[in-house]
Amino acid sequence: MSAVVEFERVVSIAGSFPVLTGLDLRVEQGEILLVRGENGAGKTSLLRACAGLISVNSGNASVLGFDMRADRRAPRRYIGLLGHENNLYRDLRVSEHVEFRAASVGAKASDTAAALEQVGFPQQLWTVPIISLSAGQRRKVAIASLLVGRPQLWLLDEPHAALDTESRKNLDAILKDASASGATIIFVSHENPTTKDIASRVVTMDGGRIMEDSGAG
Numbered sequence: 001m002s003a004v005v006e007f008e009r010v011v012s013i014a015g016s017f018p019v020l021t022g023l024d025l026r027v028e029q030g031e032i033l034l035v036r037g038e039n040g041a042g043k044t045s046l047l048r049a050c051a052g053l054i055s056v057n058s059g060n061a062s063v064l065g066f067d068m069r070a071d072r073r074a075p076r077r078y079i080g081l082l083g084h085e086n087n088l089y090r091d092l093r094v095s096e097h098v099e100f101r102a103a104s105v106g107a108k109a110s111d112t113a114a115a116l117e118q119v120g121f122p123q124q125l126w127t128v129p130i131i132s133l134s135a136g137q138r139r140k141v142a143i144a145s146l147l148v149g150r151p152q153l154w155l156l157d158e159p160h161a162a163l164d165t166e167s168r169k170n171l172d173a174i175l176k177d178a179s180a181s182g183a184t185i186i187f188v189s190h191e192n193p194t195t196k197d198i199a200s201r202v203v204t205m206d207g208g209r210i211m212e213d214s215g216a217g
Contacts, residue, residue: 003062004029004153004184005050010059012049012208019045021208022059032175032185034199042208043188044084047155050186051081064152077105080151084158086142090131094121097130098144105149115144120170135162143171154178156187160195172198 005027012020019042027033035043048054050063052072061068064075089097098112116126119140125133130141139162146154154175160168175185175198189195196202204212 003027004031004064005186006060006062007049008060010049010061011057012045012054013057014045014054019054019208020049020056023209025203025210027184027186029184030179030182030200032179032198032200033187034195034202035186035188035205036190036202037205037211041205043205044157045208046205047081047157047186047188050153050155051079052076053081075153078152080146080149080154082142082146082154082156082159084161086138088130088138088141088145091129093127093129094133094141095126097141098148101145102148107148107150111148112144115148116141118147118174119144120167136164136167139163140167143174147174150183152183154183154185154187156185158189159187160189 003026005025007023007025010020010023011018021042023042023046025046035046037043045054049056049061049068052063052068052075055072056069064078066074089100092100094116095112098115099109102109102111116123121137121140121144125137130138133141143159159171163171175187179185179200202214203210
C-alpha cells in the first residue's frame, strides 16, 4: 500500500508555540487511524497540518503525494475535514448547504440527497434552516457535507460529538465503508473504548508527537 500521510520529524509552530514537536507518522491507504491523547497533546494540530491549515516549519511532510512544505494547499480538494465545530452556514437550508459543498468540490448536486440519506437525515427537514436544527442534526449535516465530496483523506475531530447511539453506529458503518472503498481516515476521539472497534490502528499523542502506536490492527 502507498502512504497517504508521511510525516518525518515534523515541527509546526502556531504563533510562538510549537504544537507539533518532531512528529513521525505514516498512514497507509485504507487505514482508519484513531488518535488519542490528553487536551493539548497536539491531536487537532495534527489534523490541521494534514489539511494544510497550519505550516510545517521543519521536517518532511507528504499528504496524498504532495509536499506540504512546498504547497500546503495543493491536496485540499482531496481532503474532507470535519472539525470539532461544524462550521456550517447557519442561514442556509439543509439541502442548500450540502449542495453548496458539492459545487465547491466539483460533485453533482444530485449527490446531495444520497449524502443526506446516508447519514439518516430526515427528508422532511431538508428545507429547514440550519440555525433551527439541534446539535445532533447539525453534526449530521456536517458529515453529509463531507460525504458529498467523496474525499480520499478524511480528517475527523470528535466525529461522534452530539450524535445519539444509533447515529454513532451509522457513522461507524459509513467510516468502514469508506475505508473499504480505499479512503483513508484519521480521527480524534475521547470516546469510550468502543471507538477502538472501528480503528485499524491506534496512536497516542503527547507533547506534539506520537508516543505510542498499536501497529496494524
